[in-house]
Amino acid sequence: MEFSSVTEEDEDRIIALTLEHLTDGAYVENCMRKQFASGKYYGVKATEDGELAGYLTFKEGIDFTYPHDELRSEVIKEAKGRKVFTGDAIYVNPKYRKCGLGGKLTAMARDIMIDHGGYYFLGEMWIYPDGTIPAHSPSKIYGEYEYEKIVPMFYKDNKKYGLTCPICGEDCKCGALISLIRLDAGKGTEDEKK
Numbered sequence: 120m121e122f123s124s125v126t127e128e129d130e131d132r133i134i135a136l137t138l139e140h141l142t143d144g145a146y147v148e149n150c151m152r153k154q155f156a157s158g159k160y161y162g163v164k165a166t167e168d169g170e171l172a173g174y175l176t177f178k179e180g181i182d183f184t185y186p187h188d189e190l191r192s193e194v195i196k197e198a199k200g201r202k203v204f205t206g207d208a209i210y211v212n213p214k215y216r217k218c219g220l221g222g223k224l225t226a227m228a229r230d231i232m233i234d235h236g237g238y239y240f241l242g243e244m245w246i247y248p249d250g251t252i253p254a255h256s257p258s259k260i261y262g263e264y265e266y267e268k269i270v271p272m273f274y275k276d277n278k279k280y281g282l283t284c285p286i287c288g289e290d291c292k293c294g295a296l297i298s299l300i301r302l303d304a305g306k307g308t309e310d311e312k313k
């Protein structure tokens with residue numbers, strides 16, 4: 120497995136996978152294209168024999184899948200002016216899951232954020248209708264949670280933005296775990312420290 124930073128050559132593939140497996144819709148595609156062009160969008164990837172096995176993208180600032188004004192104000196208050204990076208997408212091909220790949224990508228992303236002066240990682244972690252939070256475990260590698268809030272029905276306005284959920288379709292019942300995690304390079308897993 121090879122690990123490296125995402126480049127503009129990965130843009131189409133990452134957008135296609137994000138639309139297929141995370142949130143689908145022109146609104147998300149347009150946001151991602153703008154972010155790729157902004158110079159303030161970052162990502163790390165794992166490839167095997169040229170195939171994209173997984174990726175994690177993130178951006179400077181506070182930016183949810185679509186605007187949540189009250190929550191944004193709450194997070195701004197909690198962050199107290201410190202630099203925040205928001206996670207955009209994390210996806211690992213099912214055949215490589217549960218082997219620590221998500222964790223490894225998280226550790227790489229964390230180090231890039233710290234190098235760019237990041238203090239907090241803002242997570243919008245998807246909560247499936249069955250309560251599963253797939254990104255929860257790898258995200259502990261970022262550091263200490265200083266704020267967390269479960270927001271049920273986080274994606275209830277998907278329809279308004281023309282978005283669909285790969286599990287629920289237009290009428291999304293999924294929630295999100297919103298978290299501010301203080302980035303800490305010393306927080307790596309035992310495996311990572313070896």
Ligand SMILES: CC(C)(COP(=O)(O)OP(=O)(O)OC[C@H]1O[C@@H](n2cnc3c(N)ncnc32)[C@H](O)[C@@H]1OP(=O)(O)O)[C@@H](O)C(=O)NCCC(=O)NCCS
Nearest residue numbers: 209210211216217218219220221222244245253254256257
């Ligand atoms: C979220 C996602 C990226 C995690 O990727 P991953 O590579 O499986 O992540 P990790 O392997 O680091 O961790 C996942 C689990 O495997 C476990 N694990 C890691 N290494 C392991 C190993 N060597 N042996 C056994 N289990 C292991 C972790 O403890 C974790 O367990 P838990 O979730 O039951 O607590 C992946 O599930 C995914 O792509 N999901 C679909 C997209 C999605 O939901 N994205 C989240 C959007 S917010």
